[in-house]
Amino acid sequence: MFERMILMIFSLLGILNGAFLSVIFRRKRFYFYMAGSWLLSFLSAGYFLWYARGYDGLGLWSLWLGYMACGIMVAEIVSLPCLFFLSLLSISKKLRKGSRVLSLAAICAAAVIGIYGSVDGNNREQVEHLDVYVEGLPPTFEGYKAAQMTDTHIGPYFRYTDLSGEIDRARREGAQVLFFTGDLIDDIRHMPDAGRTLTEEFYGFPDGIIYVWGNHEYYRGKDYIEEELLKTPVKMLVNEHTAITRNGASLYVAGVDYPWARGEAMKKEMDDMTDEAFRGIPKGAPVVLLAHHSAFLDEGFKKGAAITLTGHTHGTQFGLFGRPIITPFTYTRGLYSDGRNMGYVSRGDASWFPFRFSCPRELVIITFHRK
Template identity: 70%
Template sequence: MFERMILTVFSILGLLNGAFFSIIFRKRKFYIPLALSLGISLAAAGFFLWYARGYDGLGSWSLSLGYVMCGIMVAEIIAVIPLFACTILSFFRRIRSIVRAGAVLFMVLAFGIGVYGAIDGNTREEVAHVDVYVDGLPPAFDGYKAAQMTDTHIGPYFRYTDLPAEIQRAWKEGAHVLFFTGDLIDDIRYMPETARTLSAFSGDFPDGIIYVWGNHEYYRGKGYIEEELEKTPVRILADDHTAIIRKGQVLYVAGVDYPWARGEAMKEEMDEMTEDAWQGIPSGAPVILLAHHSDFLDKGFKKGAILTLTGHTHGTQFGLFGKPLWTPFTYTRGAYSDGSHLGYVSRGDASWFPFRFSCERELVIFTLHRK
């Protein structure tokens, strides 16, 4: 179904952009630009889908070509509205030559943005450092460091062989614990190797690796992923909590599952998940809440969590000057606060589609401080 949807969407985009181009340049044989645009769009989408299935047996050339094809797909998306505008403007004879030059320039620019974003989005990563000042933080946790990883989507663009370096990056930053907030893997053929990596590196963190479910685990086969994770020291929290103890002092970590309801029912489901996760935690105790869906920031604020960590949004993967151009989520990227408590939405360590623009991948290191 996903493959049909991708092919259908890019068939429509290819036809639209080809039709706009034919009108702008008044091509009598309008079907030539139409067929060419459709062919390029389908070739890009087709390669994207084919590569996702067979990348493990291909050379490095395939990844380079994959970036180009992803760039074309992005260019098709970017181009459709401006080309439509150019089509309308092309009916004014006096500015037609300017409009045509603008259309060509824009197509070149869209392609450049697409390819640059695919390469840069998959290769460049920021290590973000966030200081968290907490009233009543137990002294033993002053200076405590937690790393957050999320949305690796292990597959053709972030491979299971990339995971060790990512985990080691967190270890080199001095993290005492690694929190993983969902969407670990898409290509579950490599779940055993992924589980072995998590087992091998879990001991590098004094308080181990703590994990909550994302939505893609459900898409790809949660039962199998859970079966493999249970062979590792990774602690899975699903509407539950655990305690980190240092020098007899306690920091609680609560984790919630991914909500599937919608509208008001979703709010109720999230409330129930959060309440279940808090069952047994002493009143007033310091708690870090882990979730995949960024709407859980509200729940963390309400419950008084000193820190709520989420992912899921990928920061929208597109923006300007480090800010998203649109915010389809209540909480989209970066730090948020209700005035007393902190929430953070990570841009993610990777993604299932490599394109990013002004929204780098990130590994986040949180340092707790007594206020």
């Protein structure tokens, strides 16, 4: 169903872009433009879908073709409003020549943005350092470091063989615990490999690895992923909490599941999940809340969590000057605060679609301080 929808969407985009070009260039045989643009768009989307299934065992050439395909898909999206606007301008004879020049420039710019964003988006990563000042933090936790990973989406663009290096990077930054906030894997054929890597890397962190569910675990087969994770020492939190202890003092970590309700029902579902996760935590104790959906930042603020760590949005993967342009999320990327407590939405360690523009991948390192 998903694959058919992708092919239909990009087929339509190709046809529309071809139609607008035929209007701009005043070609009677408009169907050649439409057919050519449709074929390019259809083949790009088709390769993207095929590569996601058959990338195992293929050479580096296949990855670069994947980048090209993703770049063309992005170019089709970016070109559509530009060509539509220019097709309207071309109705005027005085503006026709200029609209033709601009249309070619728009197509070239869209292709450059798409291909550059696909290559750069999958290869460049930043380490974001957060200093969190916590009321009531025990002295033994001053300077304590944690890492957050999220949205690796193990598959064609972030291989299971990349997981070890990413976790090693967190350890080299001095993290003593690794928080993983969901969407570990899409290609569950490699779940046993991912599980073995998590087991091998677990003991590199004094306080281990703590995990909460994302939505893609449900999409790809939560029961099987859970079965494999239970073979590892990774601590899974499903509307519950655990404590990290130092010299008899504790830093609490609460974790919630992914909410599936919508509207007011979603708020109720998140309230219930958070209440259950916080049940039994002493009042005033320092708490880190882990969630996949960024809407849980409001829950963390209400509960007084020192920081709420989430992912899910990928930062929208597109923006300008480091900020998203259009977003369906209240909390999209970066640091938020209610004036007392903090929340952070990670851009993610990877993605199932490699394109990123002004929104690089990230590994988050949190350092706790006493307020």
